[in-house]
Amino acid sequence: MTASYNVFVKKSAEKELRQIPARDLAKIVEKIKHLTQNPRPHGAEKMEGENRYRIRQGDWRFIYSIDDVAKVVTVVKVGNRREIYRQV
Numbered sequence: 430m431t432a433s434y435n436v437f438v439k440k441s442a443e444k445e446l447r448q449i450p451a452r453d454l455a456k457i458v459e460k461i462k463h464l465t466q467n468p469r470p471h472g473a474e475k476m477e478g479e480n481r482y483r484i485r486q487g488d489w490r491f492i493y494s495i496d497d498v499a500k501v502v503t504v505v506k507v508g509n510r511r512e513i514y515r516q517v
Contacts, residue, residue: 434465434495438504442491445507449489457486457507464502468495481505483513490514 438446438461446454463470473482476492483492490513492506506513 432500434468434500434502436461436464436502436504439506442504442507449507453487453489457489457491460484460486461491461504464493468493468502485510 446457449457460470469482470484473484475482481492481494483490488510490508490510491504492513493502493504495502
């Protein structure tokens with residue numbers, strides 16, 4: 430992809446990021462940064478019945494939406510794999 434996307438993280442997702450251990454957080458932040466160049470990287474899965482995607486990083490998941498027209502990626506939720514799908 431040649432066009433760059435802007436990545437926004439919702440305030441609620443920022444709060445969730447602060448609760449993740451530093452070693453896992455660095456990997457998650459790196460994956461979020463890569464969404465600017467490729468919002469649908471290998472390993473990203475479209476969530477069934479929704480216009481959202483999820484990416485796994487160890488026991489952690491982050492869910493985001495993509496607006497291809499505006500070139501915007503919005504991270505909406507970050508959490509442990511056991512809990513993240515309950516309130517999406």
